[in-house]
Amino acid sequence: MPRDYYEILGVPRSATDPELKKAYRQLAMQFHPDRNRGDKDAEDRFKEVSEAYGVLSDPEKRAHFDRFGTVGSTAGGGFTDTGFGTLFEDIFENFFSGGSRSSRRSRASHGEDLQYELKITLEEAASGVETKIQIPRLEPCGVCRGTGVESGSQLETCDFCRGRGEVRRTHGFLTVAQPCPKCQGAGQLNRRPCPSCRGEGRQRSERLLSVKIPAGIEDGMQLRLSGEGSGGINGGPAGDLYVLVRIREHEIFARDGVDLYCDLPVAFPQLALGAEVEVPVLDGTVKLRIPPGSQPGQVLKLKGKGMPHLRQRGHGDAGYRLILEVPQKLNAKQREALLAFEAASKQERGPLALAFLERMKKLFG
Numbered sequence: 001m002p003r004d005y006y007e008i009l010g011v012p013r014s015a016t017d018p019e020l021k022k023a024y025r026q027l028a029m030q031f032h033p034d035r036n037r038g039d040k041d042a043e044d045r046f047k048e049v050s051e052a053y054g055v056l057s058d059p060e061k062r063a064h065f066d067r068f069g070t071v072g073s074t075a076g077g078g079f080t081d082t083g084f085g086t087l088f089e090d091i092f093e094n095f096f097s098g099g100s101r102s103s104r105r106s107r108a109s110h111g112e113d114l115q116y117e118l119k120i121t122l123e124e125a126a127s128g129v130e131t132k133i134q135i136p137r138l139e140p141c142g143v144c145r146g147t148g149v150e151s152g153s154q155l156e157t158c159d160f161c162r163g164r165g166e167v168r169r170t171h172g173f174l175t176v177a178q179p180c181p182k183c184q185g186a187g188q189l190n191r192r193p194c195p196s197c198r199g200e201g202r203q204r205s206e207r208l209l210s211v212k213i214p215a216g217i218e219d220g221m222q223l224r225l226s227g228e229g230s231g232g233i234n235g236g237p238a239g240d241l242y243v244l245v246r247i248r249e250h251e252i253f254a255r256d257g258v259d260l261y262c263d264l265p266v267a268f269p270q271l272a273l274g275a276e277v278e279v280p281v282l283d284g285t286v287k288l289r290i291p292p293g294s295q296p297g298q299v300l301k302l303k304g305k306g307m308p309h310l311r312q313r314g315h316g317d318a319g320y321r322l323i324l325e326v327p328q329k330l331n332a333k334q335r336e337a338l339l340a341f342e343a344a345s346k347q348e349r350g351p352l353a354l355a356f357l358e359r360m361k362k363l364f365g
């Protein structure tokens, strides 16, 4: 579901980049998984603030969000790594290096969340659709079962940091802890990496998933497929997959919530005399009655012919805006008929014309 990223970070819409960063740091530290072990709410909040910052710190994404209230995604239905992990590392790289995170890399951790943009038609949004999507993602390596180590071999304790993952350097009065350069903070060394995944523990793979899009879904809504993101690291849980639904523009209908609208070109006699015309609905055509004396711009509605309510009974309406089309050329017979019509109606003015004449009289005496 689209959320207000400014609200999540608790900043005004005018917030500058440093203000955003400050707000993000504060919240991310408060909800960081390392400080809230096993607290699912904190973890969700952490993801939420990370996502919000990920969007608002990117000028392009922020502009898109300001304009449309949604996150613009890669065009053409690709997938993007929402990148909570890397974002976190960017900002906190130096922050925790002196703390207790010495063996971060060797510890089990969550796989990345992924986002997939799925384009569907308005008809599919109306009926609901079950479709298959191909998701490229990282999965635990089957050969080493995600450990990254060749079978029969084991991780060795790093001799440089003696397994602590960090080294301390003294500058004058100050002792600074830094991640161990040999093991990159893992505290362990992989001397015999699994040849299949080159020690990563995970491999690129594609997975075919079935997604059920509920009837009535709106453009920009996201479905969360729990555990269908990238596989976890060192046996950690998999991330989630977010399917962002985009609805293609329709040839005829514009959508406003559960209502549909279209412009219906009509001729003057149809408005004046009334008519029955065939109009499109999402699943075919139906007859629409134009009452005599209808006005251009008037919207005629067909009850229940709009979009279904999401996870609720009932449908919205389909509205047809009457667009008067005046002939640009007249044949002799039409001309004659119209002149006769004009001659017959000279003394009669409609309420709009009469009111206008009144106003002119007032103005010019």
Ligand SMILES: [Zn+2]
Binding pocket: 141, 142, 143, 144, 145, 146, 147, 148, 149, 194, 195, 196, 197, 198, 199, 200, 201, 202
């Ligand atoms: Zn492997």
Ligand SMILES: [Zn+2]
Binding pocket: 158, 159, 160, 161, 162, 163, 164, 165, 166, 180, 181, 182, 183, 184, 185, 186, 187, 188
């Ligand atoms: Zn080391």
